[in-house]
Amino acid sequence: MTTALISHPACSRHDMGRFHPERPARLGAVNDALIEAGIADLLMHCQAPRVTRQQLERVHDKAYIDYLESHAPLAGNWELDHETIMNPFTLEAARRAAGAVVHGVELVMSGRADNAFCNIRPPGHHAEHDLGMGFCFFNNVAVGAAHALQQEQIRKVLIVDFDLHHGNGTEEIFQDSPQVIICSSFQHPNYPDKPFARDSQRIINVTLQAGEGSIDFRNRVADSWFPAIESHQPDLFLISAGFDAHGNDPLSELRLTAEDYYWITGRLVELADRHAQGRIVSCLEGGYDLKALGLSAAAHIRALMKL
Ligand SMILES: [Zn+2]
Numbered sequence: 516m517t518t519a520l521i522s523h524p525a526c527s528r529h530d531m532g533r534f535h536p537e538r539p540a541r542l543g544a545v546n547d548a549l550i551e552a553g554i555a556d557l558l559m560h561c562q563a564p565r566v567t568r569q570q571l572e573r574v575h576d577k578a579y580i581d582y583l584e585s586h587a588p589l590a591g592n593w594e595l596d597h598e599t600i601m602n603p604f605t606l607e608a609a610r611r612a613a614g615a616v617v618h619g620v621e622l623v624m625s626g627r628a629d630n631a632f633c634n635i636r637p638p639g640h641h642a643e644h645d646l647g648m649g650f651c652f653f654n655n656v657a658v659g660a661a662h663a664l665q666q667e668q669i670r671k672v673l674i675v676d677f678d679l680h681h682g683n684g685t686e687e688i689f690q691d692s693p694q695v696i697i698c699s700s701f702q703h704p705n706y707p708d709k710p711f712a713r714d715s716q717r718i719i720n721v722t723l724q725a726g727e728g729s730i731d732f733r734n735r736v737a738d739s740w741f742p743a744i745e746s747h748q749p750d751l752f753l754i755s756a757g758f759d760a761h762g763n764d765p766l767s768e769l770r771l772t773a774e775d776y777y778w779i780t781g782r783l784v785e786l787a788d789r790h791a792q793g794r795i796v797s798c799l800e801g802g803y804d805l806k807a808l809g810l811s812a813a814a815h816i817r818a819l820m821k822l
Pocket of ligand 1: 678679680757759800801802
Protein backbone atom coordinates (compact mmCIF):
# COMPACT_ATOMS: atom_id res chain seq x y z
CA MET A 516 0.00 0.00 0.00
CA THR A 517 1.63 3.26 -1.14
CA THR A 518 0.11 6.64 -0.40
CA ALA A 519 1.83 9.64 -1.99
CA LEU A 520 2.03 13.03 -0.30
CA ILE A 521 2.46 15.73 -2.93
CA SER A 522 3.36 19.33 -2.15
CA HIS A 523 5.74 22.13 -3.09
CA PRO A 524 7.60 24.79 -1.06
CA ALA A 525 6.01 27.55 -3.16
CA CYS A 526 2.63 26.67 -1.68
CA SER A 527 3.83 28.02 1.68
CA ARG A 528 5.03 31.31 0.18
CA HIS A 529 1.63 32.41 -1.10
CA ASP A 530 0.45 34.76 1.64
CA MET A 531 -2.74 36.86 1.69
CA GLY A 532 -1.90 38.81 4.83
CA ARG A 533 -1.33 38.34 8.52
CA PHE A 534 -4.98 38.05 9.52
CA HIS A 535 -6.19 35.97 6.61
CA PRO A 536 -7.48 32.53 7.70
CA GLU A 537 -6.10 30.84 4.56
CA ARG A 538 -2.51 31.15 5.69
CA PRO A 539 0.84 29.47 5.03
CA ALA A 540 0.97 27.75 8.44
CA ARG A 541 -1.87 25.44 7.36
CA LEU A 542 0.45 23.22 5.32
CA GLY A 543 2.92 22.93 8.17
CA ALA A 544 0.08 22.05 10.55
CA VAL A 545 -0.78 19.08 8.31
CA ASN A 546 2.86 17.97 8.09
CA ASP A 547 3.32 18.29 11.86
CA ALA A 548 0.19 16.23 12.51
CA LEU A 549 1.48 13.48 10.19
CA ILE A 550 4.74 13.35 12.17
CA GLU A 551 2.81 13.36 15.44
CA ALA A 552 0.62 10.48 14.19
CA GLY A 553 3.75 8.51 13.25
CA ILE A 554 2.80 8.20 9.57
CA ALA A 555 4.95 10.85 7.88
CA ASP A 556 7.76 8.39 7.17
CA LEU A 557 5.38 5.83 5.66
CA LEU A 558 4.30 8.17 2.85
CA MET A 559 5.90 8.57 -0.58
CA HIS A 560 6.89 12.26 -0.60
CA CYS A 561 6.71 13.96 -3.99
CA GLN A 562 7.37 17.46 -5.24
CA ALA A 563 4.52 18.88 -7.31
CA PRO A 564 5.33 19.80 -10.91
CA ARG A 565 4.04 23.03 -12.42
CA VAL A 566 0.71 22.66 -14.21
CA THR A 567 0.97 23.32 -17.94
CA ARG A 568 -0.99 25.95 -19.78
CA GLN A 569 -2.71 23.21 -21.78
CA GLN A 570 -3.79 21.41 -18.59
CA LEU A 571 -5.25 24.65 -17.21
CA GLU A 572 -7.08 25.46 -20.43
CA ARG A 573 -9.08 22.23 -20.20
CA VAL A 574 -11.10 23.87 -17.41
CA HIS A 575 -10.28 27.59 -17.42
CA ASP A 576 -10.94 30.36 -19.92
CA LYS A 577 -7.79 31.52 -21.73
CA ALA A 578 -8.56 35.17 -21.04
CA TYR A 579 -8.98 34.44 -17.32
CA ILE A 580 -5.57 32.71 -17.15
CA ASP A 581 -4.04 35.66 -19.03
CA TYR A 582 -5.73 38.07 -16.62
CA LEU A 583 -4.19 36.32 -13.58
CA GLU A 584 -0.77 36.04 -15.22
CA SER A 585 -0.73 39.71 -16.23
CA HIS A 586 -1.83 40.92 -12.77
CA ALA A 587 0.45 38.67 -10.68
CA PRO A 588 2.55 41.20 -8.76
CA LEU A 589 6.35 41.27 -8.76
CA ALA A 590 6.19 43.06 -5.40
CA GLY A 591 3.39 43.82 -2.97
CA ASN A 592 -0.13 42.47 -3.41
CA TRP A 593 -2.89 42.49 -6.00
CA GLU A 594 -6.51 41.81 -5.03
CA LEU A 595 -8.54 39.62 -7.34
CA ASP A 596 -11.24 40.34 -4.77
CA HIS A 597 -11.03 41.57 -1.19
CA GLU A 598 -10.30 38.08 0.21
CA THR A 599 -8.53 36.46 -2.76
CA ILE A 600 -5.16 38.13 -2.96
CA MET A 601 -1.97 37.52 -4.92
CA ASN A 602 1.54 38.13 -3.64
CA PRO A 603 4.69 37.56 -5.74
CA PHE A 604 4.59 33.80 -4.99
CA THR A 605 0.89 33.16 -5.60
CA LEU A 606 1.02 32.33 -9.29
CA GLU A 607 3.80 29.80 -8.74
CA ALA A 608 1.93 28.30 -5.76
CA ALA A 609 -1.29 28.04 -7.79
CA ARG A 610 0.54 26.38 -10.68
CA ARG A 611 2.16 23.87 -8.31
CA ALA A 612 -1.15 23.21 -6.51
CA ALA A 613 -2.93 22.33 -9.76
CA GLY A 614 0.16 20.44 -10.93
CA ALA A 615 0.10 18.38 -7.73
CA VAL A 616 -3.33 16.97 -8.56
CA VAL A 617 -2.25 16.21 -12.15
CA HIS A 618 0.80 14.42 -10.73
CA GLY A 619 -1.38 12.50 -8.27
CA VAL A 620 -3.56 11.30 -11.15
CA GLU A 621 -0.47 10.14 -13.04
CA LEU A 622 0.92 8.32 -9.99
CA VAL A 623 -2.26 6.34 -9.37
CA MET A 624 -2.89 5.66 -13.07
CA SER A 625 0.61 4.26 -13.53
CA GLY A 626 0.41 2.23 -10.32
CA ARG A 627 3.38 4.02 -8.74
CA ALA A 628 1.04 4.92 -5.88
CA ASP A 629 -2.26 3.41 -4.76
CA ASN A 630 -3.62 6.79 -3.77
CA ALA A 631 -2.38 10.32 -3.07
CA PHE A 632 -2.97 13.37 -0.91
CA CYS A 633 -1.98 16.81 -2.20
CA ASN A 634 -1.01 19.12 0.68
CA ILE A 635 -1.52 22.30 -1.29
CA ARG A 636 -2.68 25.88 -1.26
CA PRO A 637 -4.18 28.01 -2.66
CA PRO A 638 -7.30 25.84 -2.57
CA GLY A 639 -9.37 25.47 -5.73
CA HIS A 640 -13.02 24.42 -5.53
CA HIS A 641 -14.55 27.92 -5.65
CA ALA A 642 -12.69 28.84 -8.85
CA GLU A 643 -15.04 28.78 -11.84
CA HIS A 644 -14.23 28.58 -15.54
CA ASP A 645 -13.47 32.30 -15.79
CA LEU A 646 -13.72 33.54 -12.21
CA GLY A 647 -11.47 33.09 -9.19
CA MET A 648 -13.02 33.69 -5.76
CA GLY A 649 -13.13 32.45 -2.17
CA PHE A 650 -9.32 32.17 -1.77
CA CYS A 651 -9.17 30.11 -5.02
CA PHE A 652 -7.43 30.94 -8.33
CA PHE A 653 -7.22 27.68 -10.33
CA ASN A 654 -9.63 24.81 -9.69
CA ASN A 655 -7.10 22.14 -8.72
CA VAL A 656 -9.51 19.20 -8.49
CA ALA A 657 -11.14 20.13 -11.81
CA VAL A 658 -7.76 20.31 -13.53
CA GLY A 659 -7.03 16.82 -12.16
CA ALA A 660 -10.39 15.45 -13.32
CA ALA A 661 -9.99 16.89 -16.82
CA HIS A 662 -6.48 15.44 -16.99
CA ALA A 663 -7.75 12.01 -15.94
CA LEU A 664 -10.44 12.06 -18.62
CA GLN A 665 -7.72 12.33 -21.27
CA GLN A 666 -6.74 8.76 -20.42
CA GLU A 667 -8.42 5.97 -22.33
CA GLN A 668 -9.06 3.79 -19.26
CA ILE A 669 -11.00 6.57 -17.55
CA ARG A 670 -14.61 6.83 -18.65
CA LYS A 671 -16.01 8.42 -15.50
CA VAL A 672 -14.48 10.44 -12.68
CA LEU A 673 -16.03 10.99 -9.27
CA ILE A 674 -15.35 14.20 -7.35
CA VAL A 675 -16.26 14.08 -3.65
CA ASP A 676 -16.27 17.42 -1.85
CA PHE A 677 -16.84 17.51 1.93
CA ASP A 678 -15.62 21.04 2.52
CA LEU A 679 -17.83 23.27 4.71
CA HIS A 680 -18.61 25.34 1.62
CA HIS A 681 -20.23 24.38 -1.68
CA GLY A 682 -17.68 23.80 -4.45
CA ASN A 683 -19.45 26.16 -6.83
CA GLY A 684 -16.49 26.28 -9.21
CA THR A 685 -16.29 22.52 -9.62
CA GLU A 686 -20.04 22.27 -10.20
CA GLU A 687 -20.01 25.15 -12.70
CA ILE A 688 -17.09 23.70 -14.67
CA PHE A 689 -18.62 20.21 -14.93
CA GLN A 690 -22.34 21.02 -14.98
CA ASP A 691 -22.65 19.72 -18.55
CA SER A 692 -20.04 16.91 -18.36
CA PRO A 693 -21.69 13.48 -18.28
CA GLN A 694 -18.35 11.85 -17.44
CA VAL A 695 -18.01 13.66 -14.09
CA ILE A 696 -20.05 12.70 -11.02
CA ILE A 697 -20.00 15.13 -8.10
CA CYS A 698 -20.94 14.16 -4.54
CA SER A 699 -20.83 17.15 -2.25
CA SER A 700 -21.84 18.08 1.30
CA PHE A 701 -21.84 21.59 2.69
CA GLN A 702 -23.45 23.95 5.15
CA HIS A 703 -26.43 25.76 3.69
CA PRO A 704 -26.99 28.63 3.81
CA ASN A 705 -23.37 29.75 3.80
CA TYR A 706 -20.74 31.10 1.41
CA PRO A 707 -20.72 31.19 -1.65
CA ASP A 708 -24.50 31.61 -1.68
CA LYS A 709 -24.93 30.68 -5.35
CA PRO A 710 -27.48 28.31 -6.91
CA PHE A 711 -26.58 24.60 -6.88
CA ALA A 712 -28.00 21.44 -8.48
CA ARG A 713 -30.93 19.98 -6.55
CA ASP A 714 -32.49 17.23 -8.66
CA SER A 715 -29.57 15.83 -10.58
CA GLN A 716 -28.67 12.12 -10.81
CA ARG A 717 -25.07 13.12 -11.40
CA ILE A 718 -24.48 16.08 -9.08
CA ILE A 719 -25.49 14.97 -5.60
CA ASN A 720 -25.59 17.87 -3.16
CA VAL A 721 -26.17 17.12 0.53
CA THR A 722 -26.97 20.23 2.55
CA LEU A 723 -26.36 20.48 6.29
CA GLN A 724 -27.74 23.16 8.57
CA ALA A 725 -25.95 25.11 11.27
CA GLY A 726 -25.63 22.96 14.38
CA GLU A 727 -25.69 19.62 12.56
CA GLY A 728 -22.85 17.17 13.08
CA SER A 729 -21.56 13.61 12.79
CA ILE A 730 -24.80 11.64 12.71
CA ASP A 731 -26.52 13.98 10.26
CA PHE A 732 -23.47 13.98 7.98
CA ARG A 733 -22.97 10.22 8.08
CA ASN A 734 -26.62 9.30 7.56
CA ARG A 735 -27.16 11.75 4.75
CA VAL A 736 -24.06 10.96 2.72
CA ALA A 737 -24.65 7.21 3.18
CA ASP A 738 -28.21 7.62 1.83
CA SER A 739 -27.30 9.96 -1.06
CA TRP A 740 -23.69 9.51 -2.12
CA PHE A 741 -23.10 5.79 -1.77
CA PRO A 742 -25.97 4.56 -4.00
CA ALA A 743 -25.00 7.17 -6.63
CA ILE A 744 -21.37 6.00 -6.56
CA GLU A 745 -22.45 2.35 -6.81
CA SER A 746 -24.66 3.08 -9.82
CA HIS A 747 -22.20 5.32 -11.73
CA GLN A 748 -19.14 3.11 -11.05
CA PRO A 749 -16.50 5.81 -11.56
CA ASP A 750 -13.00 4.73 -12.60
CA LEU A 751 -11.16 7.29 -10.47
CA PHE A 752 -12.05 9.09 -7.23
CA LEU A 753 -10.94 12.66 -6.59
CA ILE A 754 -11.58 14.35 -3.26
CA SER A 755 -11.86 18.05 -2.48
CA ALA A 756 -10.80 17.56 1.12
CA GLY A 757 -11.78 20.64 3.06
CA PHE A 758 -11.72 20.22 6.82
CA ASP A 759 -13.50 23.46 7.73
CA ALA A 760 -16.75 21.68 8.70
CA HIS A 761 -14.91 20.58 11.87
CA GLY A 762 -16.63 21.79 15.04
CA ASN A 763 -13.59 23.82 16.11
CA ASP A 764 -13.15 25.64 12.82
CA PRO A 765 -13.68 29.41 13.12
CA LEU A 766 -15.73 29.48 9.89
CA SER A 767 -17.91 26.48 10.76
CA GLU A 768 -21.33 26.13 12.29
CA LEU A 769 -21.23 22.39 11.63
CA ARG A 770 -19.80 19.96 14.16
CA LEU A 771 -17.81 17.36 12.31
CA THR A 772 -14.90 15.63 14.06
CA ALA A 773 -11.62 14.12 12.90
CA GLU A 774 -13.30 10.71 13.32
CA ASP A 775 -15.91 11.71 10.72
CA TYR A 776 -13.15 12.39 8.20
CA TYR A 777 -11.61 9.02 9.03
CA TRP A 778 -15.03 7.39 8.57
CA ILE A 779 -15.93 8.98 5.23
CA THR A 780 -12.46 8.36 3.82
CA GLY A 781 -12.61 4.70 4.84
CA ARG A 782 -15.97 4.27 3.12
CA LEU A 783 -14.61 5.96 -0.03
CA VAL A 784 -11.54 3.69 0.04
CA GLU A 785 -13.87 0.65 0.10
CA LEU A 786 -15.92 2.00 -2.80
CA ALA A 787 -12.80 2.89 -4.78
CA ASP A 788 -11.40 -0.60 -4.20
CA ARG A 789 -14.59 -2.05 -5.64
CA HIS A 790 -15.03 0.24 -8.64
CA ALA A 791 -11.83 2.12 -9.37
CA GLN A 792 -8.95 -0.24 -8.54
CA GLY A 793 -8.46 1.80 -5.38
CA ARG A 794 -7.48 4.93 -7.28
CA ILE A 795 -8.04 8.05 -5.14
CA VAL A 796 -6.41 11.46 -5.41
CA SER A 797 -7.34 13.86 -2.61
CA CYS A 798 -6.46 17.53 -2.36
CA LEU A 799 -6.64 20.01 0.47
CA GLU A 800 -9.30 22.72 0.27
CA GLY A 801 -10.39 24.57 3.46
CA GLY A 802 -9.65 24.07 7.18
CA TYR A 803 -8.69 27.08 9.28
CA ASP A 804 -8.17 25.93 12.87
CA LEU A 805 -4.60 24.65 12.72
CA LYS A 806 -5.06 21.95 15.35
CA ALA A 807 -8.38 20.68 13.96
CA LEU A 808 -6.98 20.83 10.43
CA GLY A 809 -3.91 18.77 11.37
CA LEU A 810 -5.88 16.11 13.24
CA SER A 811 -8.54 15.90 10.53
CA ALA A 812 -6.08 15.69 7.64
CA ALA A 813 -4.00 13.07 9.50
CA ALA A 814 -7.16 11.00 10.10
CA HIS A 815 -8.06 11.32 6.41
CA ILE A 816 -4.58 10.26 5.29
CA ARG A 817 -4.48 7.38 7.80
CA ALA A 818 -7.70 6.06 6.25
CA LEU A 819 -6.19 6.41 2.75
CA MET A 820 -3.29 4.28 4.02
CA LYS A 821 -5.75 1.73 5.47
CA LEU A 822 -4.22 2.13 8.92
ZN1 LIG B 1 -14.41 25.89 2.77
